[in-house]
Amino acid sequence: MRPARFMLHRPTSLREALALKAELGEAATFHAGGTELLVALKAHVLQYDHVIDIKQVQELREIRLLDDGALRIGSLSTHHVIAHDPLVQRLLPGYADLSDHVANIRVRVAGTLGGVLCFAEPHADAPTMLCALDARIVLANTTGQRNVPSREFHVGEFATARKDDELLVSIDVPPQLPGDRSAYRPFGHTERPAVGVAAVWSPQGSQRLRLWTGAVVAVPVALCKAQEVAQSLPSQAPFDEVWRALEPVITAEAEQIDAHDDLHGSADYKKHLVTVLAQRALQECLQ
Ligand SMILES: Cc1cc2nc3c(=O)[nH]c(=O)nc-3n(C[C@H](O)[C@H](O)[C@H](O)COP(=O)(O)OP(=O)(O)OC[C@H]3O[C@@H](n4cnc5c(N)ncnc54)[C@H](O)[C@@H]3O)c2cc1C
Known part of the structure; x- marks a missing residue:
């Protein structure tokens, strides 16, 4: 048509x-x-x-460091550009890797980060990782700019905190601490993820673990109990010890998620995937 x-x-x-x-x-x-x-x-x-x-608006394409050390990713950056950008690869290798596996090459060279965030189709990868990385979404209209935490940006299926007259300018990812490791693991049998899990393990941070799952429901969800339990784990704990402590908590927490059966799988299957993918993401962080 x-x-x-x-x-x-x-x-x-x-x-x-x-x-x-x-x-x-x-x-x-x-x-x-x-x-x-x-x-x-x-x-x-x-x-x-x-x-x-907006493709000719060059200022929406920049990827650079801000004075506070945050990494600014312009909203027009495509998944392909993000995957191959030297700054992203150096500072956020887990996010570069995620971008390199979005959909297929046709979508990656044309599709932008701003587009996937604003469209708010729940079966997407970047929103989950950006929540775990505590990113800020920068929005602008003719009267000025405002920042929205990525955790508050998605408010439902195809719904965001962006007002109709606002344009998403950039995504600012705060500086990671020395030793921080992040990873994202998705799984699905269509081109979009059925479930994704993002983990940030921070040996020196006030919050040891940030663990989020996406695509299971309309918006990314924090696995708060697992994050709480991780606070008491030693910063240099080996993966096996971390997983022994977290597996039962994550499994119980996944069970509580209000998932639904759809073409991506049954609710039970998706809850099962949360634990499997959390294990893979944590293993990647701690190996
Ligand atoms: C076949 C297929 C498979 C896919 N698989 C995956 C996947 O595995 N993982 C994944 O994460 N994503 C996946 N996607 C989604 C993909 O990431 C998005 O299609 C893409 O990033 C959208 O970007 P775009 O620039 O094309 O957006 P557009 O199509 O240009 O815009 C999408 C929406 O966002 C609005 N918009 C765009 N930019 C801005 C802005 N800067 N400010 C305000 N509003 C804006 C537009 O008005 C529109 O409503 C898939 C998409 C397709 C088609």
Whole structure:
């Protein structure tokens, strides 16, 4: 099917993109890589009179260190660019690896980080990892900018904390402490993950473990009990010791998740995957 007719706008600066959106209101939407939007427009699931293609806005492509040591990833960065960026590879190897395994190469070269976050399809990889990394989502409209913790950004299926007139500018990942290790493990039998688990093990941090699971329900979920138990584990504990302490807690916590049967698997299967993938992610962090 063809999309309904729309007017295409191609701003070349952030200021111009925001002004266009403010002027055109809800009749307009942003277009980044188009991997989700174009499918929805063609299926007439979404319909807009105006499409604001932001691909020429260069300031949304930067990947650089901020003064506070955070890594800024511009929202227009594609999964492929993130996977191969030297800064991401050096500072967040677990996240670079995740980006290198999103979907397939066609989606990775066109699909952007801003797009996957804003579309908020629950079966995605990056949101889970960004929650574990405690990232900040930077949003802007014509009146200014604000930061939203990644943990509060997704509020439901296809729903985020972004206001309609806001553009996602960047994702800022705070500096990791020396010795921090992060890993993400997904599993699924379609192109999208049925379940993913992200772990950050921090020997020197005030929080020893950040453990999140995604795709099981509409938004990423923290495995809080496991995080609590990890607080009492020695920072240099070997994987076997950590897993002995955490496995029963994670299994019990996964059981409590309000998962549903769908094309990605039964609720029980997905809960089982949470424990399996948590083990793999932790093993990667602690090996
Ligand atoms: C076949 C297939 C398989 C996939 N598999 C996976 C997978 O395994 N793991 C995974 O994580 N993801 C997967 N995805 C999702 C993929 O990551 C996204 O399609 C892609 O990143 C979306 O980015 P985009 O730039 O194409 O977004 P677009 O399609 O351009 O936009 C998507 C939505 O976000 C809005 N938007 C985009 N950028 C901004 C911005 N900067 N500010 C405000 N709003 C914005 C648009 O208005 C639109 O509503 C898959 C997608 C497909 C099609």
